[in-house]
Amino acid sequence: MRNNLVHEGAGFLEYEIRQIVEHAYRMRDMGLQITWENIGDPIAMNEEVAPWIKEIVHGILNQNRSWGYCPTRGVLETREFLANQVNIRENGVKINPNDIIFFNGTADAIDKVYELVHRNARILLPAPIYSTHSSNESKRGGYKPLQFRLDPKNHWLPDMDEIRNIIRYNPQISGIGMVNPDNPTGIVYPREILEEFAEIARQNDLFLLVDEIYSHICYNGAKTFHLSQYAHDIPAIALRGISKEYPWPGSRCAWMEILNKEKDPNFSTYIDSILNAKMLEVCATTLPQLSIPQVFGSEKYPKHLKKRAAIFEKRANQAYEIFRKVPGLICHRPQGAFYMSVFFDEEIFHAGQKLPIPNPNLRNYVDQLCENVPGDKRFVYNLLGSKGICIVPLTGFATEMNGFRVTMLNTDDEKRNSLFQEIADSVTEFVNS
Ligand SMILES: Cc1ncc(COP(=O)(O)O)c(C=O)c1O
Secondary structure, three states, X not given: OOOOOOOXXXXXXXXXXXXXXXXXXXHHHOOOOOEEOOOOOOOOOOOOOOHHHHHHHHHHXXXXXXXXXXXXXXXXXXXXHHHHHHHOOOOOOOOOHHHEEEEOOHHHHHHHHHHOOOOOOEEEXXXXXXXXXXXXXXXXXXXXXOEEEEEOOOOOEEOHHHHHHHHHHOOOXXXXXXXXOOXXXXXXXXXXXXXXXXXXXXXXXXXXXXXXXXXXXXXOOOOOOOHHHOOOOOOEEEEEEOOOOOOOHHHOOEEEEEEOHHHOHHHHHHHHHHHHHHHHOOOOOHHHHHHXXXXXXXXXXXXXXHHHHHHHHHHHHHHHHHHOOOOOEEOOOOOEOOEEEEEEOHHHOOOOOOOOOOOHHXXXXXXXXXXXXXHHHHHHHHHHHHHOEEOEEHHHOOOOOOEEEEEOOOOOHHHHHHHHHHHHHHHHHHHOO
């Protein structure tokens, strides 16, 4: 090429959740049968969408307008409905329908949020973090993400003093981002910590960005506590969607709730640039937006959420009981979303650890993958080659911490439990090999 076409941040586009699939496909071509345990798609994992939700969507499909474009911000009646839902929260920030902008999935919203921040302004993120956030933050300027650590030895909670220090010594930090409830750890941040984040943002003139795609999937004692309930007067953005709740990930439908836009002129101009960028794409998908007032507004919806939370609670507790017994592993009872991160005590890895893989081609492929990679990847690739189980290494979530993530999505109780048990046994086998 006459000039270099490659974006300076291209090397930061990492999405291990799908990248591992490429390796799994190669191994499948070598005759391996794969059990997929890597992706957070309830539909791919056989969850049946509730018939009453399907009926609503069928009805909307018959409305001609569901086939057309909608306003750039999104369907007005849906934004009115959602703004009202925000406004009835106790002691929360109030918004109007223009403070909501629809996107083609939360991933699209995430892309715009980071892309339109000034190149020299940074957003502080946790480690580990769902890598769509960290990759987008890094891609913008071609720099490594700036991160605070979630502590696997303390329920994956952050050290707030560490956060204050990072902010003090990095004046380019302009916002704090997080996912609550969290992917990949499964934690729900306690109320006091969320209030502390807001206080730190206030003291340092930062905005808050919270990915709340799992906000209505809380269990094991955790309760939904929305950003609008603790942002107070801080400029902030909450990201919400229907991918995980209906669940309808194929709808590519999500929205941004913008809080306190007018409290800061610079934040306000930044938000306007996000809306202008969306205008260039015309609008987000219309049909799923039209379904939201009917689905969220149905008397069946609270029961639907409660039922799903109870299902994930049961599965999370079963997974916890299996993994907590394995020497060398540290894990915590998840309280939200449908993931659990299992952390490897650093001491347990040494060179040469392997799981048996009789097929020489597969063995060779796995050994090549394992060259110069962290211990968790060596375990995950060996597990894939040896047992055909595809999970995601924790280092795929923008962290140097070693571990792996499992999901609570397999609907077959027996298969799910025996799968978790097989992973747990494989850890012991790998460590002692
Ligand atoms: C934390 C988080 N944010 C965003 C997404 C993507 O959501 P969407 O389907 O709305 O693009 C996911 C998907 O797994 C996720 O886990």
